[in-house]
Amino acid sequence: MECPKFAVSVDLVVLTVRDEALCALVVRRGVEPYRGAWALPGGFVLDDEGLEEAAARELAEETGIRPGSVHVEQLATYGSPGRDPRTRVVTVAYLALAPDLPVPAAGSDAADARWCPVEALLAGDELAFDHAAILRDGVERARSKLEYSPLGAAFCAEEFTVAELRRVYEIVWGARLDPRNFHRKVTKTEAFLEPTGATTTRDGGRPAQLFRRGSAEHLHPPLLRRTT
């Protein structure tokens, strides 16, 4: 077929909440271009490999994250002619929301990998390619997702308390929420949380019920930021 052919890659915005901050996974580039700079994990799509499949493979390769424990969704595609100095590369970005995991193992072409607060990454100018813009879009998507879906729980461990979930919202949104109203809201919303029956005192004070992620996909009505 007579048409231009481009390299196609996937890049991952992997977000988690740790140390009271929203953090993204970044890898130190071991090869040119941008050697030594931080970049989002990612790589080229292989022949006969689907996009989602490529994203899952890269996630596993560069982070050791097992697919079942994280939420992954397509974010957007970036293909400006000049975004990669080597050649034309179109990249499909994926957004992954993960619980707080140990620092991942470095992959083959990544000299180093670490969690870094998104605030620092977006304020600085250290990210390779157009990865700062991709990260910005991913963070904005994540913030919206918390409003309209129960995906805040994707940042929590398998079993978690309402207070832990609330901390996720507060950190991602950068806003304080009333603990009592938040509790009522999330426990009353059908299929948001599934009680385990167990309790924990790890947060201090009166024992808190433990929950698992429920089966709900959407939130009706949504949990809105700022009441305007």
Added chain:
Amino acid sequence: MECPKFAVSVDLVVLTVRDEALCALVVRRGVEPYRGAWALPGGFVLDDEGLEEAAARELAEETGIRPGSVHVEQLATYGSPGRDPRTRVVTVAYLALAPDLPVPAAGSDAADARWCPVEALLAGDELAFDHAAILRDGVERARSKLEYSPLGAAFCAEEFTVAELRRVYEIVWGARLDPRNFHRKVTKTEAFLEPTGATTTRDGGRPAQLFRRGSAEHLHPPLLRRTT
């Protein structure tokens, strides 16, 4: 660089409201594969051409739509290995919301182009490639957009009445809305509508005020479908 290279195309889900139905623009394929079948308008991205740029070019080529009059946004990217029988093609889908326009002129490689109700397109099995899935995603995105953004007005002519805007919502959502409450909601929402000062009696009855699209990007609070 040692990596697979793929053809990259853009496909357009161009939606409008006409004849009391949500319609999509489809073109009759003049070449193999799927010769004679309906498909979404689209084409390959050229060297040194951005994705958004390619989408705008295809929109102009195949429909004659001038860029300023429609809303265009990226929808999603589809790249399953088998989605095009010829070779590996990754397609970036764009969603365009347009007012009711005359039937567009056929483009170079499109034997015929027409508006077709999405209901019929999704019910039948006439769309080439995975375009039915892309259209379904586009329609779902459009439905959500009406809730959280003032983009319903993108389906209206430059100047429109509140009743015309309401019909758009009713047709896209497939639900009836209370005319009085809808009127209050959209006119009270800051920057949703900009009054022109003129009136029209084209809908019959008492003259209705004419409005233009306002400058708002988002709706707070949203205009929700079903009250659960």
Added chain:
DNA sequence: CCAAAAGTGTTCGTGCTACACCCATGT
């Protein structure tokens, strides 16, 4: 007992729904 955090009850404001009602035009 006290501190701390979980969880409940209650009040108040706001926004949506439903519908009664009036307004301004065409025929």
Added chain:
DNA sequence: ACATGGGTGTAGCACGAACACTTTTGG
């Protein structure tokens, strides 16, 4: 006059914000 649709007023309800208050643990 009357039909038709535009537009306003208002009562009732649902839900979120704010906060007083009770519950249950650890120290």
